[in-house]
Amino acid sequence: MKKAYKTEILLNEKQQQKVHQTIGVCRYVYNLYLTTAQKHYKDTGKHLSGYDFSKWLNRVHTKQTDFWIKEVSSKAVKKSIMNGDQAFKNFFKGRAKFPKFKKKKHQEVKAYFPKNNPTDLLVERHRIKIPTLGWVQLKEYGYIPSNAKVSSCTVSQKAHRYYLSVLCEVEQKQEVQVPIHDGIGVDLGVTDFATCSHHETFKNINQTQKVKKLEKNLKRQQRKLSRSYELNKHRKRGEFCAKNRQKQLIKVQKLHARLANIRHEYIRSVVNRLVKTKPAHITIEDLNVKGMMKNRHLSKAVAQQNFSYLKEWLIAKCKQNGIELRQVDRFYPSSKLCSCCGHKKVKLSLSERIFRCDNCDAELDRDFNASLNLKYATEYTVLT
Incomplete structure (x- = not known):
């Protein structure tokens, strides 16, 4: 069984320079492949594969120009080319949108290092020994198992920090748990992050003072960064120093990273709480997040909830603990059905937080009623 571990690493100045150089070359080669493949498709009507581009890059291009490509790991360059090739294949098969160029400020590119020699990784x-970098200190001691067989690793940079992701081969140990609850229905929302059918509610962490204070500071720092660009827009080249602007950009990136880490950690804690109750199944609904994002009044609040990350983490944890994860259709009227008698209420506005049944006169919290309907739903798909 293959398992990935991601942790922060501490690099010296020489290693930082090598990582920056490798990531910069990988980004340049990726963008060069996109440009060459688009031009080749317009001229011939055929897709330029990553292998053909790699041959042209090694035999023709690097001998004529861009000699500095050879100064970094060839495996990392080859991996960036194959990532571009896979992006085009996903686009042709309709699984993704058209590939976009990588930008330096987005910090999306990673440096790939495979195991070439027995002494690598x-x-x-x-600490861990990375090819072309040498021994690298781990910030979290003992997180990566020392007896695991590491096949490859990637080094990434985000907000002036460096992260290592390793792929290890570990023994598969499936935990078989005896279910205590018959099942849990989870209703996701914006007012409360999640309302569960076993009388547990998880609040919206974006409404806490800590997150609001960070967002206010982020807004202030972003305004300061934007002002620096506007002041230097009409000046001549060489009349200003970009070091202060780079420092300000790092401040903004650190605030973005901190907010993302707070939200991701909260989602992981919610999933762990749900899994530790040992239910027979967990039922969620297929939300139309793309449609909800079109509402300009709710788009920011919906994006901050990060429902996709919750779904990914739920799938992984339920698979690890042997729990069945169910998903009902997005058109299932979980909020309009009465959990007591099953009567459907035709008109139900968003302002009505208390569900009152017209048939049996039952009064329940709107979200709790929806979670009960999700728990006892009979039409669903099992996520694996």
Whole structure:
């Protein structure tokens, strides 16, 4: 069984320079492949594969120009080319949109390092040996198992921090749990993050003072960064120093990263709480997030909830613990059905937070009623 571990690493100045150089070359080669493939398709009507581009890059292009491509790991360059090739294949098959060029400020490119020699990717308690970088110190001691067989790793940078993701081969240990609850229905929302059928409600972390204070600071720092661009827009080249602007950009990136980490950690804690109750199944609904994002009054609040990350983490944890994860259709009227008698209420506005049944006169909280309907839903698909 293959398992990935991601942790922060501490690099010295020489290693930081090597990582920046490798990531910069990978980004340049990726963008060069996109440009060459688009031009080749317009001229011939055929797709330029990553292998053909790699041959042209090594035999023709690097001998005529861009000699500095050879100064970094060839495996990392080859991996960036194959990532571009896979992006085009996903576009042709309709699985993704048209590939976009990588930008430096987005920090999307990662440096790939495979295991070339038996002495590569040796893991100790506090360090790991990466090809072309040497021994690198781990910030979290003992997180990566020292007895695991590491096949490859990627180094990434985000908000002036460096992260290592390793792919290890570990023994598969499936935990078989005896279910305590018959099932849990989870209704997701904006007012409350999740309302469960076993009388547990998870609040919206974006409404806390800590997150609001960080967002206010982020707004202030973004305004300061934008002002620096506007002041230097009409000046001549060489009349200003970009070091202060780069410092301000790092401040903004750190605030973005901190907010993302707070939200992701909260989602992981919610999923762990749900899994530790040992239910027979967990039922969620297929939300139309794309349609909800079109509402300009709710788009920011919906994006901050990060429902896609919750779904990914739920699938992984339920598979690990042997719990069945169910998903009902997005057109299932979970909020309009009465959980007591099954009567459907035709008109139900968003302002009505208390569900009152017209048939049996039952009064329940709107979200709790929806979670009960999700728990006892009979038409669903099992997510694996």
